[in-house]
Amino acid sequence: MQLPAPTPDALDFSAALVRRIAAEIVAADGWIGFDHFMELALYAPGQGYYSGGAHKFGAAGDFVTAPELGPAFAQALATQVAQLLALSAPAIIEVGAGSGQLASDLLRELERRDALPASYAILELSGELQARQRQTLAADVPHLLPRVDWLERLPERFDGLVLANEVLDAMPVKLVRWDATGVAERGVAVASGQFTWVDRPASGRLRECAQALAGECALPAGYLSEVSLAARAWVAEWAAIVGRGALLLIDYGFPRHEYYHWQRDAGTLMCHYRHHAHAEPFYLPGLQDITAHVDFTAIVESGCEAGFELLGYCTQSSFLFNCGLTEILARTPANDPRRYLPLAGAVNKLVSPAEMGELFKVMALGKGVSAPLLGFASGDRSATL
Structure with missing residues (x-):
């Protein structure tokens, strides 16, 4: 496995986390479940991948998420967000907001549509990521920054939209x-x-x-393979919190019959380091992301058992087209290649079956939301769950 060499400081950072994990193993009589290892590698305070200071998102990081490709993703998503806010309450909680780019682009587009929420909260445990999110918002939409608050724990009650883009895949899994x-x-x-x-x-x-x-x-x-008890419990917890509104999940994964296909006999565990994907979770803990695909059948089962209803489930490609991605692309004239070509390239990555279009899915779970959701108007795959 040939991967880019880390700096000496990065190696020292990882070595310190290795010592911490090893100490936890010793304290647990010589063995911990992989979910505990993954939790420490990603979230150990000040040392884990998401709680340390490493640059994670975008071209300079380890992977690129949909919001990092450009504003088209958030601009299309705004169609569904605006409808859900109108059907429930004008409030958004984004869980795990990464660099803050999705929040920035989404708020800008909702303002353009005269559909701004009264409040936009970000649930983020990493102080380093909170600082980066503030920086992104202050640079892009400074006049909207007063609407944004940061949370460090789940609220007791909430009406509105809970948005989670690529959150479930980073929850610790059992092997x-x-x-x-x-x-x-x-x-x-x-x-x-x-x-x-x-x-x-x-x-x-x-x-x-x-x-x-x-x-x-x-x-x-x-x-x-993997079993994510943490993701199931997380969805059930939101079902107890949401009074009227929806949980909108965007992530890569499969229905159960595809996830546990007999040919997928080594699971879906994957690590990301400097835009290289590999399957070695013990490599440089704290410097690489560790993920697993989502069993969306388990998510809907857990959510519905706890009080949610399934409002829709489809591929990211179908969802974005249902939300007007074609019209958003048409806002930029094709005869302006400097602006149009990067946008068209980003849209292709979002919807192409060879990129994010088919592997990524969108699921909405909700309470008190009776109207059909725009994002699932065609191509709904709920029956496959």
């Missing part, structure tokens, strides 16, 4: 291996100063979920 003798949880130990995989019999809620999956999907012996 499970199914074989003829039962279900094992794959965890992390330390041997000869290195992290290593060690399997133990699964128990409790994980064992129940894994056994149900094996019965539903006919998994072959030796099958390895």
Whole structure:
């Protein structure tokens, strides 16, 4: 695996986190579940990937999200956002706002449509990312910055729209291996100063979920994949908080029958470092992102059991076209190549089946929202869940 070499300071940063994780393993009698390893690697205060100071988003970071490609994503998304605000309450909470670019572009477009929310809150635990988000908003839409607040915990009650773009994929997952003798949880130990995989019999809620999956999907012996109990619990928690409104989720993933397809026998775990994707989560903890695809069937099951209704589920491509992406592209004259060509290139990445168009899905869960949502007017795939 040939990856770009980190700086000496970055290596020291990672080494400190490695020592912290190793100490946690020792304190836990020599073994922790992979979900705990992933949580520390991404979110350990001051040391994890998302809580440290590394540049993560855009061309200079490790990966590019849809908002980083340009404003077209947020401009189309604004169609659905404006409708949901009108159907519930004029308030938005964006979870995990990254660089702040989505908030900036979305607020600008909602202002253009005379549909600004009364409040826009960002739920962000990373102080470094909070500072970057403030900087982005102050530079792009300084007159709208007073509308934006930052939250460090979930509210007790909320009416309006909860927006989560590429949030579920970064939630810690458990690793499970199914074989003829039962279900094992794959965890992390330390041997000869290195992290290593060690399997133990699964128990409790994980064992129940894994056994149900094996019965539903006919998994072959030796099958390895992920189960995200954290994502299920997170969605259920929002169902208890939202009174009237919706949770809009945008992420890459599959319905369950595709996620646990017998040929996908090594799971979906993936790491991102300097725009290189690989499958080695022990490589330079704290310097790389660790993600897993989303089982959208589990998300809708958890949400609906907790009180949400499924309002729509489709590919990102269908959603953006339903929200007027073609008309947004037409705002820029094709005979202005300096402006049009970058925009057309970004739109292609957003909707192309070879890029983000098919792999990324959009799901809306809600309460008290009766009108059909514009973003799912055609191409709804709810029946596949």
